[in-house]
Amino acid sequence: xxxxxxLLIIAMIINVTxxxxxxxxxxxxxxxxxxxxxxxxxxxxxxxxxxxxxxNLIGGRMFDKIGAFKxxxxxxxxxxxxxxxxxxxxxxxxxxxxxxxxxxxxxxxxPAMYALAGSLWPEGGRRAFNAIYVxxxxxxxxxxxxxxxxxxIQLTAVFSANAIMYIGLxxxxxxxxxxxxEGSKExxxxxxxxxxxxxxxxxxxxxLTLLSIAFFICWIAYTQWQANVSVHMQTLDISLQHYSFLxxxxxxxxxxxxxxxxxxxxxxxxxxxxxxxxxxxxFMLSYVVLLQASVFSMFLVAMIILTIGEMFVWPxxxxxxxxxxxxxxxxxxxxxxxxxxxGGRMVGPLxxxxxxxxxxxxxxxxxxxxxxxxxxxxxxxxxYPLKRPQTNVILDENQTVTSxx
Numbered sequence: 224x225x226x227x228x229x230l231l232i233i234a235m236i237i238n239v240t241x242x243x244x245x246x247x248x249x250x251x252x253x254x255x256x257x258x259x260x261x262x263x264x265x266x267x268x269x270x271x272x273x274x275x276x277x278x279n280l281i282g283g284r285m286f287d288k289i290g291a292f293k294x295x296x297x298x299x300x301x302x303x304x305x306x307x308x309x310x311x312x313x314x315x316x317x318x319x320x321x322x323x324x325x326x327x328x329x330x331x332x333x334p335a336m337y338a339l340a341g342s343l344w345p346e347g348g349r350r351a352f353n354a355i356y357v358x359x360x361x362x363x364x365x366x367x368x369x370x371x372x373x374x375x376i377q378l379t380a381v382f383s384a385n386a387i388m389y390i391g392l393x394x395x396x397x398x399x400x401x402x403x404x405e406g407s408k409e410x411x412x413x414x415x416x417x418x419x420x421x422x423x424x425x426x427x428x429x430x431l432t433l434l435s436i437a438f439f440i441c442w443i444a445y446t447q448w449q450a451n452v453s454v455h456m457q458t459l460d461i462s463l464q465h466y467s468f469l470x471x472x473x474x475x476x477x478x479x480x481x482x483x484x485x486x487x488x489x490x491x492x493x494x495x496x497x498x499x500x501x502x503x504x505x506f507m508l509s510y511v512v513l514l515q516a517s518v519f520s521m522f523l524v525a526m527i528i529l530t531i532g533e534m535f536v537w538p539x540x541x542x543x544x545x546x547x548x549x550x551x552x553x554x555x556x557x558x559x560x561x562x563x564x565x566g567g568r569m570v571g572p573l574x575x576x577x578x579x580x581x582x583x584x585x586x587x588x589x590x591x592x593x594x595x596x597x598x599x600x601x602x603x604x605x606x607y608p609l610k611r612p613q614t615n616v617i618l619d620e621n622q623t624v625t626s627x628x
Contacts, residue, residue: 283558
């Protein structure tokens, strides 16, 4: 990989490590330290995710307009300032508004990083996005491992750790990225005089919309593990330590198994479309196992299967978005898929909680299996807009795009 991509990988690890000091403890801090209900905690986390959706969309457009460096600096600055103020002012309303600031700032960062990965190593294809995906999970593993040590000193010490990581990330970007990733501004200038296409005529955006529907469904299902499945395990007298061990396994598998799985995919899976469909089928198998789970070992098997499915699906989506994006719109397309993922994380716990409250955890899993079938159906047809004969009149590179995805 290019040296510049290695620098981006380091930046992603620092970014996610910093975020991982806070997200596992947000609900606990709001409920136990600030004395608010779990419903209010869920509302605040929804505001955080909603700010992330807006940040993703704006960050993607900023990447196309002003380049990666300025976009990342602005995003990390917003996040750093919010995190630093949170160290000194962590009453409830400060916490709520600063968490919105952190969500917005990190939302600006992610699409810029993903779009930059594609532009730094275009010949690498999906390998560049696999590398960023693994870097994210290294950050999750480091952050969630260190947060226990920091929180054991004092729960609110995680605010200081979070701020230190983001300030460090800002310095790292200022030093290492000043001359990296500015080419997107030139490409935007090259397309600025082209007429804008409506969704009806924009076949690339139609394909991305269909892909996003399937991606959104996958994230709604995935977030149940972080919300309702954890509660369900508690009702079965499975400890929090055992539950957290599942995520340790998840992170270790992604870091250690991804190279082997990447080789399997390159050898046996010929298109990204096949990779996505296989991943969703593996997701379904995980939830079939989860439906029968009543002891920890069954939950462990379900998590292992879920992680394999995740390794198929998550890196494929930004790769497809990068291939679909016209020149100069890479950031915009990455902003869309990142906002879809954040939207799934925002809606998933609330929707799942309502189903569990009204019916049961089993009914939730059945509903998710039906949604997975819908996702497979959508993925089967998502590239059809690119195959229409009239598409080539507007998009002269569609034949290449279609064969690649």
